[in-house]
Amino acid sequence: MYPKAAGKGRGPEKRKLAEEFPPGEVLTDTGKKSWKLGAPIGQGGFGLLYLADENSSKTVGAGAPYVIKVEPSDNGPLFSELKFYMRAAKPDLIQSWMKSHKTKYLGVPKYWGSGLHEKGGKRYRFMVMDRFGTDLQKKFEESGRRFPRKLVLQLGLRLLDILEYIHEHEYVHADIKASNLLLSHNNPDQVYLVDYGLAYRYSPEGILKEYKEDPKRCHDGTIEFTSIDAHKGVSPCRRSDLEILGYCMVQWLCSKLPWEDKLQDSLYVRDSKLRCRENVSEFMSKCFSSQDKPDELQKFMEEVKTLSYTDKPAYQKLRSILEAGLKSIGAKDDDKLEFSSSVNGVGPSSSMEEKVKGREEASKEGEMEDLIAVVKCIFLVASFSAGMISWTKLLSRFSL
Structure with a gap:
């Protein structure tokens, strides 16, 4: 499953949808490699997504390892994504990073090729990428809009790995959310951050962009999670990604952020986030009871709060905070993503479950x-x- 939209607030609202191609259509990328389309599997932004495989006499079946995203060539989102993928997501680049940082995997989709395709007098842009499974938003809803605490901390650790990588390659994502996090098609314990339609090159050739507010760009991203910088019309930076990650982890653990009742009022959401930054402890008290409050998430947000617009985050310090959270609940990062609360009480609602259990026993x-x-x-x-x-x-x- 793939996300339907790259975000809110950027680019023209009216774009052409790609026409559906028949299974078996062959596309040739800029490297002269041919790819065969299978059945369409969904819509992403203003493009269509197809199962795909390397071109051969065989039909592209349900087990195809690749997906091809196709858009009319005059649309913008895929073009923006392509710039990121071509600069930062080539397989050998990702493999080299994994080796030097001794990580088992990195949740950044690999770029396998791209090009232009003509059909019926029209031109289409396409990109070939890895195939993935379901998205975390679906898992979140299936789990009653709560993830176990252990899972939330593990997702935070995986995302820190991803963000450090893309930040070191001059980009920020700017739209982190559950619907943009997909499980691997082959390994449900691996999660990947997708949809780089709002990705921003904050440091071209190592030169950092300056802080500048632009009223025309206010509130870019997904309103409930987007950063205070984005609310002010400032181009996203590294601290923006980490702020968004903080909001996501809190929501995954407590079910709903305090400002989600008025998402249509962007100024209300912005001001709520400003109050959150001013007093993280008070914000956490709105989200959790005193018994359930996760100290590590408060420490994480306090650390992010100290960052200036151009600061490089202390990724390892942030990892240590989340790892300490795992230790505090008697858990460890075992690389297993479990979406239901475990029996040792590390689930998000363990305290509430204990209260209910106590009432049942008293009854x-x-x-x-x-x-x-x-x-x-x-x-x-x-x-x-x-x-x-x-x-x-x-x-x-x-x-x-």
């Missing part, structure tokens, strides 16, 4: 006491009827 104890009282009444009345006790004694013992 059962009350029912047992009532039953004993009824039996006692029956015994006393029967004893009185049989002449075993006097009326006075019956009244003295009828104290329940």
Whole structure:
């Protein structure tokens, strides 16, 4: 499954949709490599997504390892994505990073090729990328809009790996959210950050962009998660991505951010986030009870709060904060993504579940006491009827 939109607030609203190509259509990329389309599997932004494989005499089946995104050539989102993929997502570049940083995998989709295709007198732009499975937004809804605490911290760690990589390659993502996080098609314990339609080159050739507010660009991104910088019309930077990640982790753990009741009012959302930055502790108290408050997320947001527009984040320090959170609940990053609460109480609603369980046990104890009282009444009345006790004694013992 793939996200339907790259975000809100950028580019023309009216764009042409790509026409659907028949299965078997062959596209040739700029490297002269041919790719064959299979069945369409969805719509992403203003393009269509197809199963695909390297060109051969075989039909592209349901197990195809690639996906091809196709858009009319005069549309913008795919062109923006392509610039990121061609500069930062080539397979050998990702492999080299993984080797030097000793990571098992990196959740950045690999770029396999791109080009232009003509059909019926029209030109289309296309890009070949890895195939993925379901998105985390679907898993979030299926989980009752709560993820276990262990899972949230693991996702945070995976995203720190991803963000450090793309930041070091001069880009920021600017639209991190559950619907842009996809599980691997082959390994459900691996998660990938997709949809780089709003990706921004914050440091071309190593030269950092300057802070500049532009009213025409206010509120770019997805309103509930986008950064304060974006609300002010400032181009995204590294701290923007980390701020967005903080909001995501809080929502995944508590179900709903405080400003989600008024998403149509962008100024209200912006001001709510400003108050959050001014007092992170108060923000956390709005999201969690005192027993459920995850200290590591507050520390994470406090650390991000210290960053200036051009600062390089201390990625390892942020990782250590999340790892300490795992340790505090008796868990560790075992590379297993479990979407249901585990039995050792590290789920998001473990405290609430304990309260409910306690009430259920108290109710059962009350029912047992009532039953004993009824039996006692029956015994006393029967004893009185049989002449075993006097009326006075019956009244003295009828104290329940």
